[in-house]
Amino acid sequence: MSVLYVVATPIGNLEDITIRALKVMREADFIACEDTRKTRILTSKYHIKTRLIPYHEYNKKSAADAIAGGIMKGRDYVLVSEAGTPLISDPGSYLVRLCIEKGIKVVPIPGPSSVLTAISASGLNTSEFTFIGFLPKKEGKRKKLLAKLKDEKRVFILFEPGRSVEKLLADINEIMGNVKICYAKELTKIYEFIETKDVKTITEEIKNRPELTKGELTVIVDPSPIEEAD
Template sequence: MSQAVLYIVPTPIGNLADISQRALDILSEVDVIACEDTRHTGKLLSHYQIGTPTWALHDHNEQYKADQLVTRVLEGKSIALVSDAGTPLISDPGYHLVNRCREAGIRVVAVPGPCAAITALSAAGLPTDRFVFEGFLPAKDKARRDKLESLKDEPRTMVFYESPRRLLDTVTALAEVMGEDRRLVVARELTKAFETIHGLPAGDMLEWLQQDSNRCRGEMVLMVAGYKADADALPLPAQKTLALLSADLGLKKAAALTADIYGLKKNALYKHGLEAGL
């Protein structure tokens, strides 16, 4: 153990056995543990007979509590940062504390450990060579749909956290915005007794969830397959360029120029322009 260090310590997402010996040693030996909910973290510490003092650090007090914690580290104390479950800062508080520690020249040590997004993704059966983590979608319907519209052509696998009460609304919006054939995977209650990882096209997933209310209960990770363009489809940037050029140059010349820019076939561009009414 080193003094004057901030340790980022992941904690179990469900199964209390999913914590490393290194994490337990750090939690036992630091001067204080900063956590979202002292009562929640207290259950974990009690299970492992750890008596380290805890400080509440959550969304509502992080701005000013961070300065107090930085001061303590600068005085030579060691601090562990934990969230209620999983890896801190991943859709959880901690950014302001870590940022201020780094600005103050304090050493920040990240300990590897549980993360619901990565755990779910590894078992989902969706492409994992490239993916994007989007955290929680907006709670309000219009904002949620606007966000999904912006992600409709995202080619990477998308990973979201979602609350049980909004899951049906989100899957409904996904089916409408991205199409009923877009593949989804819902992972719920990971590492717990009722763990479920289920994949279906969006339309079928909505029906499956509606068949049993228990399927919408618990902690949720929602994954969405990335967009796959039709092999014969024109790239979206080329379509936009064609539309812009045709407004001033006419469709025939615009198709020729766009073909040169993107290395595409002029006839395919011209045909697309006619179908689009350019």
């Protein structure tokens, strides 16, 4: 029986990939991708000819069955997400869980992660943290979860599309007060922006600079009052 390799890929800068990841991707029989178009940009840059197959939220059950079956017949598969480390706010957990249930070996190939990248430049106390990912889309559920997180003793990490980040910051300020956050945009990309300030200051800044609301955002929130956080 072969294995499933869970491979971390760049979150922006295509040079942020390990030698081991490239080797595994070249030698595997198939690469299962959340977005084949984005993965093809990476494989083309590094002249990787391995066949790409789709694995995403809408086909995960049938695709996972096919992948597990292929592994049990002796083929090696790589799982990659749209960007970064698989299984963080993506459908990869279904496939990994199925492989474990079937006794298939799962081998992680570590690398880039927007969560850890943002943490490393935040300046916040991140000795302990809670990862949340995307908040619920419905306003009531969103605010209810933020109210619950207000009592967290650790910083927590959110993903947010740029188009709705101003609403997120308004909700944080309304529910938690003027707490300190790290606002990380387009990590490792050309227009990367990372700033750690109180939420009101960052809200004013992005109102004056609308380009800061474009792209993918990682927001780290310290829910404790600023005087305590400092």
